[in-house]
Amino acid sequence: MTATALRPLLRHLPDARRSRMYLVDPVLFPYLALLFGLPIVVLFSCFNAAALRRWGLLAASLGLGVLGWMGFLQAVNVLSDTAFALIGGRAVNFAFGIVFYFLQRAHIRGHAFLGGQLVPLRPFYIGALVVAVFMPEPMARVLLGVPLG
């Protein structure tokens, strides 16, 4: 390999920005999408984007959220049995949660690189689990994105 053969490889790595606020680690997004559905993930994703003053990322989060919700409804409609419909819907949510993770990973890594703080993982994980266990079923369905009625 010669020096002239070298091409920039980090061109797509966004510049790091640090927020003064605690941000949500995107590794939690697929988990939250599975437990509660996409709306809460979109909310956290938009919060992270706004805190980092990344308006493009915020718009992308909203757009992806709408796409995910449409995907969820599609999956629920395809399956007639309620239990299996919810399984299918949650699978779509989980898949979109992974997309959200990859969307935010570089930005949050940059925030952490500059010494920014992240919400602690374990308390958040356990707290989310407790909330999911005790949440009333109708509220859980609304959060999942099931249309009312």
Next chain:
Amino acid sequence: MDDDQPTEPRLTMLVSRASQIRQLLAVGQVTRAKELAAQQIADAPDDPSSYLSLVSILLREGDANAAVAAAEQAVRLDPEYAVAWQVRASALFRAGRFAAAEESLLEAIRLEPDEGAYFQLYAHMLSFGGKNAQALEIVQVALELDPDDESAHALFASLLHQVHPSRWRVSEEAARRAIELNPEDADSFAILGVLMMSQRKFAEAEGHFRTALELDPMNQLALRGLGQVVMAKNILYRPFMGYALMMERLGAGVQFMVVGSLWAIASVLRAATAEPVSTFVTVGYLALCAYTWFATPIVRAILKRKYPWI
């Protein structure tokens, strides 16, 4: 005599001052180093190396943006000075401007294509950006240019182990070569320890981690590795440690796939079974899911609890 060229006594004075600044920084005398750097800039405002001393001080103080400004001044004074581009790259990287840092380093490499240290720094940058395979290629160039650079051997060993774990013999040779070149380098011992641990040679791994800690008591890689070795020796912890280490190595993408697949299996099992079996399935799934997702922080938490010195 050309007025722009520093005279020999003046050059000697500047070099001696730069060396003094480095020594002061090494012993933590940042304020005194800053005074000397200011004096150096006042004495030789057209010499780019005057600004480079200031860059290292500003980086030490954590003021990366000011360091970038000082490095840019050095580059403006002599755009053909490769060291200035390299220092600018380091400052930009510390400021989180990764793409600009890469461009600056590539310019340094273009100006001085035979300098192995630039390739090594570039490999570090690429590795940070998640481009380990490309970083491996770059560090190989660094090794071709300077086969006796121990840190290049250590970096090569570490990257090769991450990119091609099956080529552990080559990684081990590189780590041993790094130690041979500099037996005082704690990182090389720690990397060799990690390689031994991946081969389940726990006793050897422990020895290397302990040597690394004797050389550098705060070496994070060695501390974590030693804790893991000690735990892996315990028959109760071993399967958990093995699983956690595997998940840590495979990365987030595979973890998501594991969690998703487990969830699909658990959902089908729950639908096919009645209480209380379905509850056990749910609890088992959540426990495995948590351990897969949070393998690294959970292992660290267990280690800290069991071995407070970590």
